[in-house]
Amino acid sequence: MLFSPLTMKRMCGQLLWHKAAARFGTLAREGLILQSTSNNVYENLAVEDWIHDHMDLEQKNVLFLWRNSPSVVIGRHQNPWKECNLHLMRERGIGLARRRSGGGTVYHDLGNINLTFLTSKKKYDRMENLHLVIRALKTLQPYLDVQATKRYDLLLDGKYKISGTAAKLGRTIAYHHCTLLCSADSSLLPLVLQSPYDGIQSNATPSVPSVVKNLSQVYSSLTCEAVMDSVAKEYSFQFDNKPNVYVVDPGDETLFPGITQKKNELCNWDWIYGKTPKFDVQKTFQILYKDTVVNVNINMAIKNGYIESCSLGLPSDWLSEQQCNELQNSLVGSKYCPSEIVFLVTTLLRTYPDDKDILIKWNMICEKLVSIM
Numbered sequence: 621m622l623f624s625p626l627t628m629k630r631m632c633g634q635l636l637w638h639k640a641a642a643r644f645g646t647l648a649r650e651g652l653i654l655q656s657t658s659n660n661v662y663e664n665l666a667v668e669d670w671i672h673d674h675m676d677l678e679q680k681n682v683l684f685l686w687r688n689s690p691s692v693v694i695g696r697h698q699n700p701w702k703e704c705n706l707h708l709m710r711e712r713g714i715g716l717a718r719r720r721s722g723g724g725t726v727y728h729d730l731g732n733i734n735l736t737f738l739t740s741k742k743k744y745d746r747m748e749n750l751h752l753v754i755r756a757l758k759t760l761q762p763y764l765d766v767q768a769t770k771r772y773d774l775l776l777d778g779k780y781k782i783s784g785t786a787a788k789l790g791r792t793i794a795y796h797h798c799t800l801l802c803s804a805d806s807s808l809l810p811l812v813l814q815s816p817y818d819g820i821q822s823n824a825t826p827s828v829p830s831v832v833k834n835l836s837q838v839y840s841s842l843t844c845e846a847v848m849d850s851v852a853k854e855y856s857f858q859f860d861n862k863p864n865v866y867v868v869d870p871g872d873e874t875l876f877p878g879i880t881q882k883k884n885e886l887c888n889w890d891w892i893y894g895k896t897p898k899f900d901v902q903k904t905f906q907i908l909y910k911d912t913v914v915n916v917n918i919n920m921a922i923k924n925g926y927i928e929s930c931s932l933g934l935p936s937d938w939l940s941e942q943q944c945n946e947l948q949n950s951l952v953g954s955k956y957c958p959s960e961i962v963f964l965v966t967t968l969l970r971t972y973p974d975d976k977d978i979l980i981k982w983n984m985i986c987e988k989l990v991s992i993m
């Protein structure tokens with residue numbers, strides 16, 4: 621049974637969620653299933669945080685079901701420049717999010733389901749959750765060959781990844797979240813998860829690439845809706861409940877007081893890019909200028925997403941030492957981000973309003989810098 625957001629609100633009245641949660645207690649003994657109305661990755665990740673921070677998970681287990689518009693979700697300790705094609709993502713309007721759990725990078729769209737199992741730390745059991753998902757899939761297609769691996773992936777036919785897992789363990793509570801590929805864009809997925817940027821030295825967590833497959837490629841009946849329904853039923857059986865799914869709007873502050881702030885934290889540049897572990901970039905470019913090839917060596921250290929140091933190696937008869945230093949110095953302290961660099965160089969160029977030569981040269985270097993961000 622599905623409860624609409626309006627019914628939910630009526631049920632909750634003006635009560636804060638924890639009071640509402642107590643009320644759910646009479647409806648769902650131990651397991652509560654929530655399904656998001658939003659396809660916004662930041663809003664949905666904020667719901668996970670909210671439940672984690674506000675609900676009494678000693679008394680109750682929660683399953684949160686959600687789907688996102690096209691987006692890439694990196695792990696807490698990853699480097700987005702190493703993990704994905706940010707240029708392609710900007711071009712296609714594909715969002716980038718950093719989650720609070722560790723692990724690798726995955727692609728989401730409406731053909732991918734996300735399942736978050738929230739429990740007390742004592743009850744946290746990823747394998748049990750994955751077996752629940754397998755049972756749900758087998759209820760729909762008994763001959764489906766799906767297995768969980770030691771690293772908590774789900775493999776189809778022994779080789780195709782259909783689900784990836786990550787987790788966050790708190791002091792007393794924990795959550796395990798996983799993806800499930802039903803009908804995602806399988807041609808776009810490997811393209812966005814292929815970084816075109818080389819010359820990055822970093823200790824960030826690397827992803828473990830696999831060959832993926834959509835469930836609906838094997839059985840067209842395995843749609844997101846059918847799979848979510850089946851998972852919800854299986855979850856409810858576990859708790860001997862009726863399969864009630866509460867549809868929730870993550871933008872609803874009356875239901876989730878304080879959630880907007882959580883969402884704002886998650887979509888902030890300083891969280892998404894700024895939490896990248898410190899890294900270095902070493903790159904050599906060739907610039908063609910008036911029929912001669914000029915080598916440009918770039919060395920940068922990036923800390924908290926900002927350029928901490930920058931050295932540009934250029935022939936001094938091409939760009940004077942002073943102009944090279946000016947450019948270097950203006951880059952230090954800037955975000956490692958294309959729009960910021962373009963803005964900076966444009967501003968710096970105003971100090972040389974009549975110098976066409978410097979305009980061309982700085983712009984050429986700027987273009988190269990932007991190509992690696």
Ligand SMILES: Nc1ncnc2c1ncn2[C@@H]1O[C@H](COP(=O)(O)OC(=O)CCCC[C@@H]2CCSS2)[C@@H](O)[C@H]1O
Nearest residue numbers: 724725726727783784785786797798799827828829830
């Ligand atoms: N949506 C999706 N599902 C399954 N596998 C995927 C997906 N997207 C990419 N991949 C494949 O997994 C590897 C990365 O594997 P790796 O093992 O490195 O990372 C993961 O699996 C992380 C899973 C995180 C799940 C969270 C749940 C809610 S928010 S995100 C990638 O290179 C692709 O080959």
